[in-house]
Amino acid sequence: MQLRMTNQREMILRELKKSKKHLSADELYERVKKIMPRISLATVYRNLEILSDASMIRKLEISGRQKRFDSELEDHDHIYCIQCHRIENLDIGDKEVNLTEVDTRGYAITGRRLEVIGLCPRCQKKNSKNNAKKAKQGGSTMGCGCKKGVLSDEQKQVLEAMEKCDGPCASKDIAAATGLETKQVSCRITALKKKGYVDSPVRCKYAITTEGKIALNV
Amino acid sequence: MQLRMTNQREMILRELKKSKKHLSADELYERVKKIMPRISLATVYRNLEILSDASMIRKLEISGRQKRFDSELEDHDHIYCIQCHRIENLDIGDKEVNLTEVDTRGYAITGRRLEVIGLCPRCQKKNSKNNAKKAKQGGSTMGCGCKKGVLSDEQKQVLEAMEKCDGPCASKDIAAATGLETKQVSCRITALKKKGYVDSPVRCKYAITTEGKIALNV
DNA sequence: TAGTAAATAGTAACCTTTCGCAAGTCAATC
DNA sequence: GATTGACTTGCGAAAGGTTACTATTTACTA
Ligand SMILES: [Mn+2]
Ligand SMILES: [Mn+2]
Ligand SMILES: [Zn+2]
Ligand SMILES: [Zn+2]
Numbered sequence: 001m002q003l004r005m006t007n008q009r010e011m012i013l014r015e016l017k018k019s020k021k022h023l024s025a026d027e028l029y030e031r032v033k034k035i036m037p038r039i040s041l042a043t044v045y046r047n048l049e050i051l052s053d054a055s056m057i058r059k060l061e062i063s064g065r066q067k068r069f070d071s072e073l074e075d076h077d078h079i080y081c082i083q084c085h086r087i088e089n090l091d092i093g094d095k096e097v098n099l100t101e102v103d104t105r106g107y108a109i110t111g112r113r114l115e116v117i118g119l120c121p122r123c124q125k126k127n128s129k130n131n132a133k134k135a136k137q138g139g140s141t142m143g144c145g146c147k148k149g150v151l152s153d154e155q156k157q158v159l160e161a162m163e164k165c166d167g168p169c170a171s172k173d174i175a176a177a178t179g180l181e182t183k184q185v186s187c188r189i190t191a192l193k194k195k196g197y198v199d200s201p202v203r204c205k206y207a208i209t210t211e212g213k214i215a216l217n218v
Numbered sequence: 219m220q221l222r223m224t225n226q227r228e229m230i231l232r233e234l235k236k237s238k239k240h241l242s243a244d245e246l247y248e249r250v251k252k253i254m255p256r257i258s259l260a261t262v263y264r265n266l267e268i269l270s271d272a273s274m275i276r277k278l279e280i281s282g283r284q285k286r287f288d289s290e291l292e293d294h295d296h297i298y299c300i301q302c303h304r305i306e307n308l309d310i311g312d313k314e315v316n317l318t319e320v321d322t323r324g325y326a327i328t329g330r331r332l333e334v335i336g337l338c339p340r341c342q343k344k345n346s347k348n349n350a351k352k353a354k355q356g357g358s359t360m361g362c363g364c365k366k367g368v369l370s371d372e373q374k375q376v377l378e379a380m381e382k383c384d385g386p387c388a389s390k391d392i393a394a395a396t397g398l399e400t401k402q403v404s405c406r407i408t409a410l411k412k413k414g415y416v417d418s419p420v421r422c423k424y425a426i427t428t429e430g431k432i433a434l435n436v
Numbered sequence: 437t438a439g440t441a442a443a444t445a446g447t448a449a450c451c452t453t454t455c456g457c458a459a460g461t462c463a464a465t466c
Numbered sequence: 467g468a469t470t471g472a473c474t475t476g477c478g479a480a481a482g483g484t485t486a487c488t489a490t491t492t493a494c495t496a
Contacts, residue, residue, distance in 0.1 A: 004462075004473060026452080040476045045453065047474095063279040063331070066452070079325055088323060097315050099334065105306060107297055107336035114332050116317065118325035152487075171440085187488060190441075204440065222442060222493050243484080258445045263484065265443090284483070370456075389471080404471060405457070421465090422470065 003054060008032075008039055009047045013056065013071070022060055022068040022078070022087040062087065062115055077113075081120035083127075090116055151197075151215060154180065158188040159197060159208060159216055168205035221272060226250075226257055230265045231274065231289075240278055240286040240296075240305040280305065280333060295331075299338035301345075308334060369415075369433060372398065376406040377415060377426060377434055386423035 003009075015031045016023060023031075029044045048069050052059040058070040062080060068087060079090045097114060119127070151159065161177040162169065171189055175182040189206055192198040197212030208216075233249045234241060241249075247262045266287050270277040276288040280298060286305060297308045315332060337345070369377065379395040380387065389407055393400040407424055410416040415430030426434075 002473080006461085006474065008475070024452090038476070042454075042477075043475055049454095061280075061283075065279070079322060081325070082328065090320065090323070092317070092320055096317055096320055097332075099310070099314055102308065102310055102314055102334070104297060104334065104336065105308075106339035106342075107299070107334070108342055109334060109336040110300065111335045112333065113335060114315075115330065116320070116322065116325070116327060117329045117331060118322065118327040121324035124324075124326055154488090184489080186440075187490095191487075220442080220494085224443060224492070226444070256445070258447090260446075260485075261444060267485095268443095372457090400470090402458075405459090408472075409456075418471095 003050065008036065008043050009051070011036055011039075012044060012047045013051060016057060016069055017071040020071075022070050024066045024068050026066075028069065060087070061113075063117075077115070079116040079118065081123055082117055083119055083123040086120050086122075088120075152188075154184070155188050155192055156216070158185060159192060159212055162198065162206060162208045163213065163216060168201050168207045170205055174206075221268070226254065226261050227265045227269070229254055229257075230262055231269060234275060234287055235289040238289075240288050242284045242286050244284075246287065278305065295333070297334040297336065299341055300335055301337055301341040304338050304340075306338075370406075372402070373406050373410055374434070376403060377410060377430055380416065380424060380426045381431065381434060386419050386425045388422055389424070392424075 011032050012028060015035075016028060019028075019031070025045050025048055026041065028048070029039070029041050032039055032044065048057070048059070051057045052069065055073065058073060060068040060070055060078065062068065062078065065085060072089070077090045077092050078087050080087045092114065097112075099109075099112060157178050157180070158174055161174050165173060165177070171182055171185045174180075174189070175185045178185065180188075189198055192212065193200065193206075195211075195215075197209055197215050198206050199209050200206050229250050230246060233253075234246060237246075237249070243263050243266055244259065246266070247257070247259050250257055250262065266275065266277070266285075269275045270287065273291070276291060278286040278288055278296065280286065280296065283303060290307070295308045295310050296305050298305045310332065315330075317327075317330060375396050375398070376392055379392050383391060383395070389400055389403045392398075392407070393403045396403065398406075407416055410430065411418065411424075413429075413433075415427055415433055416424050417427050418424050
């Protein structure tokens, strides 16, 4: 089994090296596609696998998320941000980590993986800003990690009713305004709160948030 | 937002603790289902997420594979097997890993994750047995990691033709016997070789392997 | 105890990754 | 130079794991 250096493979390797980042397969795919528009995502995956088997790149299997690939071969560890999932290199000396005396339970050790986890400087800044803002607003529940701001029709209906209403309103009011059942309104509000589009300044009273208004007008 | 201790949640927590293993969501689901047959897998996922957010359990997000959950809250690291993906606890003292002097690039450190990677004793044994067997057989390419031995109709056709033929035969012969095009036969042979059902004792000649015969008669 | 918020079951959708196939490319052999 | 087969690729489909949505039920609390 020998490797052939095809154009695709070469380009994938070159783009990964050029980026100097820890790219995921699809990020790399987007980059390579600009140069080879017909390349397939499967080819990118296949080659990243092959290249890392051949030790020409490194595969980073960090923390249950998307795999990332690293063109740097020298031994090094990584630090990553819990919030923005940025991954950066970390240089650690032999003194810091020394596993020679650890009881490895009969395992034949082939390597180790060390991740330092934290909040990157950018996210720290962002958070302190947001916190200041939130304190003024009275503490919305934003930033829950919901991936999408997509609204269902009924959610939109509820949100629209809430926008028209001035000041916090009860789910009963929304039900009356929309014609939906109270129970259903309650469900929609829960979902919207999770997305950060609605908050509850007073118990049992709800209001649309700034984010909610933005989401409505998209 | 407050937590309620529902029956489902309690059971999930109890079963995880009882197992003393690093279970995945679906493994836990199978266990809980025996006691609460109507529980939903989504409930298990939701609760594992909630419980780990509440620091009542730990989420292990190891190596880009399935998430696993750990009821042990004390700080400890893990060792895992590249082959069977078993995960075991690993006790490491403060002397072994000391990151206090590492340059963390401005990150606010919240934790670290150390995985030692290797081959577990069981897999070591299994491998040495298999290698001995392979050496005797003359080196078939089995054990490539293909997950399935499922044969497509055309693969089966090729394999059957190969079985009837005595001794190694060329892809041309198979093409003639099956009525398929030579190129297609070549493709099927490649796939079958990858599965370990065919090998090539002489260049350009192929024969069905023992595994191949077994697979045909399933 | 009534009323509200949180949780559930069931299912659909989602996202990342892998697979199978038909076709193409290339180097080694004839 | 033609043939052969190993290695690749693009494409489509599917697997596998996880999350989202919604009607309904349950736990809590005022
Ligand atoms: Mn790196
Ligand atoms: Mn553990
Ligand atoms: Zn960050
Ligand atoms: Zn193992």
